[in-house]
Amino acid sequence: MDDRFEIFLVATPGLEAPLAAEAAGLGWQPSVQPGGVTITGGWPDVWRANLWLRGATRVLARLGSFRALHLAQLDKRARKFPWATVLRPDVPVRVETTCKASRIYHAGAATQRIERAIAEELGAPIAPDAGLVVKARIEDDLVTLSLDTTGESLHKRGHKEAVAKAPMRETMAAMFLRGMGFDGSQPVLDPMCGSGTFVIEAAEIAAGLAPGRSRSFGFQQLASFDPSAWDAMRGAVAPRPAPAQFFGSDCDAGAIRMSQANAERAGVGAFTRFDCRAIGDLQRPDGPPGIVMVNPPYGARIGNKGPLFGLHAAMGQVFRERLRGWRVGIVTSEGALAKATGLPLESGPVVAHGGLKVRLWQTGAL
Numbered sequence: 001m002d003d004r005f006e007i008f009l010v011a012t013p014g015l016e017a018p019l020a021a022e023a024a025g026l027g028w029q030p031s032v033q034p035g036g037v038t039i040t041g042g043w044p045d046v047w048r049a050n051l052w053l054r055g056a057t058r059v060l061a062r063l064g065s066f067r068a069l070h071l072a073q074l075d076k077r078a079r080k081f082p083w084a085t086v087l088r089p090d091v092p093v094r095v096e097t098t099c100k101a102s103r104i105y106h107a108g109a110a111t112q113r114i115e116r117a118i119a120e121e122l123g124a125p126i127a128p129d130a131g132l133v134v135k136a137r138i139e140d141d142l143v144t145l146s147l148d149t150t151g152e153s154l155h156k157r158g159h160k161e162a163v164a165k166a167p168m169r170e171t172m173a174a175m176f177l178r179g180m181g182f183d184g185s186q187p188v189l190d191p192m193c194g195s196g197t198f199v200i201e202a203a204e205i206a207a208g209l210a211p212g213r214s215r216s217f218g219f220q221q222l223a224s225f226d227p228s229a230w231d232a233m234r235g236a237v238a239p240r241p242a243p244a245q246f247f248g249s250d251c252d253a254g255a256i257r258m259s260q261a262n263a264e265r266a267g268v269g270a271f272t273r274f275d276c277r278a279i280g281d282l283q284r285p286d287g288p289p290g291i292v293m294v295n296p297p298y299g300a301r302i303g304n305k306g307p308l309f310g311l312h313a314a315m316g317q318v319f320r321e322r323l324r325g326w327r328v329g330i331v332t333s334e335g336a337l338a339k340a341t342g343l344p345l346e347s348g349p350v351v352a353h354g355g356l357k358v359r360l361w362q363t364g365a366l
């Protein structure tokens with residue numbers, strides 16, 4: 001395998017553009033594709049992408065490609081593939097295949113050929129529950145092999161044990177914050193904070209903390225992994241003290257306890273404050289205006305829709321009366337509920353969120 005190769009950053013569908021902007025900010029030259037972003041680099045770039053990107057759900061390394069017109073050819077070429085340059089004979093692996101517009105159309109048979117090639121040529125065990133996954137895409141008779149270098153999805157930062165109802169994924173929360181123009185310097189308030197995702201992401205960004213600092217990754221199991229270079233990369237992260245301007249509240253006392261525990265585990269307890277209060281009791285935080293980021297209940301997942309119109313109208317009024325100068329971002333699957341706030345909102349692109357299609361609706365300064 002070459003020293004430099006294509007790296008595909010998988011995005012939440014609809015959040016490719018902010019992920020590309022994030023990758024550009026980290027020094028890569030991203031190209032937006034449907035479903036993600038392509039960059040070029042070597043293994044240290046793969047590690048850095050996993051460690052630093054807040055918006056990617058996983059990082060795939062493009063291993064190589066070859067043509068295969070039938071299964072016997074796939075078998076032969078998969079056996080010749082230099083597996084030892086990336087995989088280790090002692091680490092279990094599995095293969096996932098998709099076929100499109102190709103003479104090889106049976107994904108199961110293709111998977112079996114590639115897995116057998118890895119098992120017999122490299123000696124690596126094949127296991128259906130293996131954490132390491134080789135992804136084979138067969139399109140127009142071209143077999144493209146990639147490796148999932150991430151393992152468990154990147155939205156799992158490794159700090160959240162307690163999860164409230166309908167939590168926002170950290171990867172999405174970070175990209176919606178970016179969509180609001182959050183750069184770490186502005187105060188952030190989530191008055192329906194649930195498990196605290198927006199507030200904790202914002203505080204981590206302000207504190208310069210790497211999102212992957214506490215977790216492990218698939219690439220640590222690869223032949224190309226260099227533990228001392230990785231330790232040096234992780235050790236070079238220099239967190240900075242952040243101002244204590246990241247506020248969450250929720251009417252559910254359990255959610256507030258969870259948020260506090262999650263913030264402590266993430267190391268941002270000192271920069272965050274969580275209060276148990278209903279939206280009607282919202283107080284304007286001291287200090288300059290900032291960004292309200294809220295993901296209110298939207299009915300499809302929790303509760304019924306009817307009363308939610310009243311809740312959204314009340315929320316809009318509270319924001320107008322108490323948060324003059326703040327900008328508001330509302331993430332919801334229901335445009336009608338967003339509009340029920342009576343706020344002057346503009347909507348962003350559709351984003352897939354656990355079977356729902358949500359959008360970020362945002363205002364200018366109130």
Ligand SMILES: C[S@@+](CC[C@H](N)C(=O)[O-])C[C@H]1O[C@@H](n2cnc3c(N)ncnc32)[C@H](O)[C@@H]1O
Binds near residue numbers: 165195252295296
């Ligand atoms: C969709 S969840 C938010 C999830 C959150 N973004 C997270 O990542 O965990 C909606 C939250 O709104 C809260 N909520 C509902 N009605 C409320 C009210 N009147 N005042 C304050 N919070 C409310 C619920 O307790 C719930 O935690």
